[in-house]
Amino acid sequence: MKHFLTLAATIILSATAWAQKDLPQFGKIDKADLEKKNCDYDKDAEAEMLYNMYDFLMDVNFNGLTVDIRRHVRIKILNEKGLDRANIKIPYERAHGEELISKLEAQTYNLDASGNIVVTKVDKKSIYDKKRNSLVWDQIFTFADVKPGSIIEYKYTLTRQSPTLDDWYFQRSLPVRLSLCRFAYPNWFHFSHMAYTTMPYDSKESPDGGRIVKTFTMKDIPALRDEP
Secondary structure (H helix, E strand, C coil), X not given: CCCEXXXXXXXXXXXXXXXXXXXXXXXXXXXHHHHCCCCCCCCCCCEEEEEEEEEEEEEEECCEEEEEEEEEEEEEECCHHHHHHHEEEEEEECCCCCEEEEEEEEEEEEECCCCCEEEEECCHHHCEEEECCCXXXXXXXXXXXXXXXXXXXXXXXXXXXXXXXXXXXXXXXXXXXXXXXXXXXXXXXXXXXXXXXXXXXXXXXXXXCCEEEEEEEEEEECCCCCCC
């Protein structure tokens, strides 16, 4: 069964801001993750998604309504079959400027012969956009120096000109150690959710000044693989 949240909302506008102080920090890698050889809760995995995070911020300012969706993904490559995970496509709606991708950072982590962590950044010049259809484009890049044992990590911000909410899928084609989605919105924004899952998940809601923050997390999620 696919484990996910479906989301719906209506809005009355307000000004708000948001900081990501409690999210895992980009670039801070645990050496033990680089040394690990398999996924504890999914032994057949070719790679493991260590973090999969979605941070939804609604903001109203003098330019009108904008939505920033901040994504942060970290993947451990476990064997040769997992090397394809180093090829990334980020879809976005570009036909009428509905969405914009910015602040993209991506890098590979390896251990050298002395056990030191070596970082290889994705060259900005190697990132390009390709048209998928009349509405959707993909921003495409490939991590460098990837091999079994590597960790790859990327983050970006997708800015959207409407308050559209995406369904969030906890379960993916790779096992996921920690899946987190969070929504920050004005306290008179009306938000509802429905979870479709047989696995336990945590949800929290807390006020933060003139806004509400809802957080949903699930841990150690086995992969949902394609069947023949």
